[in-house]
Amino acid sequence: MANKLILGDCHTHLDHYPAAEIPEILERAREAEVGFAVCAGTTLKSTRDCIQMSEQYDMLYAGVGIHPMHADKIVDEETYEELKSLAESTPKVVCISEVGLDFLPESPDHEIQYQVFREHIRLARSLKLPVIFHSRESHPQVFQTLREEKAEEVGGVMHYFQGDEATAREAIDCGMFISLARPLLRLPELQEVAKIIPLDNIVLETDAAPQPFKKYRHNWTEPHHVLTVAQQLADLKGITLEEVAQVTTGNLTRLLGLEHLAESK
Secondary structure, X not given: OOOOOOEEEEEEOHHHOOHHHHHHHHHHHHHOOEEEEEEEOXXXXXXXXXXXXXXXXXXXXXXXXXXXXXXXXXXXXHHXXXXXXXXOOOOOEEEEEEEEEEOOOOOOOHHHHXXXXXXXXXXXXXXXXXXXXXXXXXXXXXXXXXXXXXXXXXXXXXXXOOOOHHHXXXXXXXXXXXXXXXXXXXXXXXXXXXXXXXXXXXXXXXXEOOOOOOOOHHHOOOHHHHHHHHHHHHHHHOOOHHHHHHHHHHHHHHHHOOHHHHOOO
């Protein structure tokens, strides 16, 4: 990346923001040296919205997927074909996301979640797209499913990682990156994991979405916060921000087939 600092945000939900706010959100991201961000679908409608946004804004890319908390019915042939059609509709689709398993008490039926997750991995393999996945109270089951469905063939990311070292290493063993976000700023246990895991296995994200529970709008997470995550990671590892940017952005652009974005501009 020569002397140009370029950061990437591998996971956002910018489609949840009012459309009128997107230009200023992206301008704040650019000012923080964020060169691109991925907007992850959570339902079929959300996926369509993410794709539309990605085609409207050069720095945005899209993920196609049904979030496990919305996986309340199986992916039948019609739904699979719709997902496939969306994923093939534009080169701005760069991953299958957001998918996975969520075993909170209020989550949908686990067997339906398994079926939906498996179908998304199969779609990813058929289209040669990486999988950016969600795992909550379900790490062993997620890793087993990734292995059974040969997800390592396309690779992917364990998004919003907050696990321990053993969990990180199992994700890596499954052919996945771990993605660090703002919890890195406040969780000592996660900071210790970040010190240990090689930079070659890490990407960055924000999981940006509206946060009305926060008193002040300027505290809502946005893609520009990738810069603070990157700086924290650099401080923890005792290396430069430039090195963190170069390696994590390189990891992400290779995974998503966006290598040209990591070149000097």
